[in-house]
Amino acid sequence: MAATVPPPYVRLGPIDNVVVLVRHVDSGDRFAGLDGEQWAMSAHLDVGNKLAAVPIAAGEQVVKLGVPIGTATQAIKPGAHVHSHNLRSDYIPLDLEEAHRGDHRAD
């Protein structure tokens, strides 16, 4: 039954090594990946987040819409979330942990 639901992601360009979520996913969701394997989600991710489409090596550029958007800081498996924990800007490094802490008041 679940197989009839279209996958929750799209690949935006032919040379992209990430896909983008067009629906949110939740922890435990499983769906067919681009590599033919089942991709299992381990966290809630909002629409617009990225998953690796293929294996990405540490030091490799991450490509979205045919354009590099930064460099992988560690090896990333297909279907894994690609974000600030494994992707770094090639222009202005950004400490997102700090940005997130700014969300919460000290009290």
Place this chain on the structure above:
Amino acid sequence: MATTVPTEWPAYLRPDGRKGIRNLVAVVYLVECAHHVSREIAAPYGDRGVHVVGFPGCYPSDYAFRMLSRLCTHPNVGAALLVSLGCESLPRDDLHALIADSGRPVQTLVIQDRGGTRSTVEAGRAWVETQLALLADAVQTSMSIDELTIGTICGGSDGTSGLTANPAVGRAFDRLVADGATCIFEETVEMVGCEDDLAERAVTPELGAELREAVLKAERYSIAMGYPSFAAGNATGGLTTIEEKSLGAYSKSGRGPIQGLIKPGDIPECSGLFLLDVVPDGVARWGFPNINDNAEIAELISCGAHLILFTTGRGSVVGSAIAPVIKVCANPETFERLGEDMDVDAGRILYGQGTLDAVAEDICGLIGEVAAGRLSVSESLGHREFVLGYKSFEPIGPACHPASLAMAGR
């Protein structure tokens, strides 16, 4: 390609020849100390086109003076009331004279000379009542797309912004420019990584060099501030790096040639596509170049924008004083949650329920309706946000606006 924007609609002719799509009274506080009095003056006229703008600072600022000058003589404004505490630095007599020279009714009330809060509020309301009656009888004329200036900004961006709303606005811009409109995009801080493409689109190589330098300036300024233009919500929405955000933000500009680089308060002298540089010149000393989206919206309006296309992924609800804001929602799940604040559902593209061209068509159609007087959603909800801080700019150089040079040489 033809747009669905009507060819002509009724508008307000100003003495300087420009035409407005709204007929507003601006109530202007010249320092924060006059803000409450200004708000009280405007309070009874919530839905009658009385908008409060102003500058909180007490120290001199050429930038703030220029911004207020442009906003008080904006084509959407028919009359201006200046509210001064009395001891602030902003040269109120110069501002008053400049507005009077534009042919608009103007009045200055100095709280320290008027007997205080209550007396000034009474005097202000009496003047506003008179102006509203006069503006109601204003003669309307017809306005066409080649007399319209449209600005664009994105706020609360997420991973969907660059896929749906931003490129749809880009396609709308391409159509509007083809029809003779003036379109302004900005956010050089979010063009980091796009500078080569930007430079190639310039109408002259000299302008290309200026555009490239503007992006490098934005990058230097961001590094000095310790943050690029990036909020926590951008990250939750799937954006990881500034170049990724840039890629999406830049697509709002469409694919057309870039006619010039302008700074806040510069009014383009020809139609076409312009980049507005809002990053201050010189050493980084004024803090963040854009403390929030409304700072940039006010700057777009100071360049003559009659209305603003605002794309959002996470879901901003703001509007603006002086010019209507049209909200284009990029994220379909945000639209489901916050649809009551949105004008255009661009996120439907992700569900396979529309194309970029179809959304661009919706945007162009709505621009025509809002220009003709229909209230945008944020306008109808009473959103009239406004913010203005300290900045400083050098005047643009001759390479920045090739067409204005050509006109000067005629």
